[in-house]
Amino acid sequence: MSGTANLFESIAELPLLPHSRIDRAVGETLAKLCALANVRTIIEVGTYLGMGSTQVFCRALPPEGRLYCVDTFCVDMVRYQRPHDPHYHAFLSNMKQTGAAAKIVPVRMTSLEASRALAVTADLVFIDGDHGKAAVLADIAAWRPHVRPGGILCGDDYNVATCPEVTPAVQHALPEHQVEGRVWWVTV
């Protein structure tokens, strides 16, 4: 049993709240991209409570697959690194209760810290963290090298009115991108 499994075993379970269940069309598109990339290893940048894209990715992965969940696990970034943050506890509890824990590697860092710290090449990297233009550009530049040749770099919230900076960032950095609904992607 891995050390990560021991982490989940030791977590006190919280009520399983239905926060951030994913839009059905987005879930279907992400599942399709996972199949296209024949996923064994996925990096998710922006996990929140693990009840949205995280669940789609865990279902798509084979039993031995791994999902690296990169997030500060603190909605308020100012509180980053507080040792007993309830957001992180809720995430761990959710992973334990949904059966996803065996495939999950929590990476509690900022996106750019994690991009430097992780020596991982993934079949698919999903960007859904900071939605500002500079941050999306930085995430694309930082995470593209983590995608294996032929793998997929993708992200959420394209053409979404509440996230107006995502689309211009993707258009600038990846003019070859494709879009389905609000999911953008490129094959690397």
Ligand SMILES: C[S@@+](CC[C@H](N)C(=O)[O-])C[C@H]1O[C@@H](n2cnc3c(N)ncnc32)[C@H](O)[C@@H]1O
């Ligand atoms: C839109 S939510 C992710 C939703 C999730 N993918 C889902 O489907 O439920 C964005 C998440 O990104 C995280 N985040 C924002 N900026 C970040 C950064 N620079 N580094 C790491 N995580 C970040 C936030 O803590 C938040 O949990």
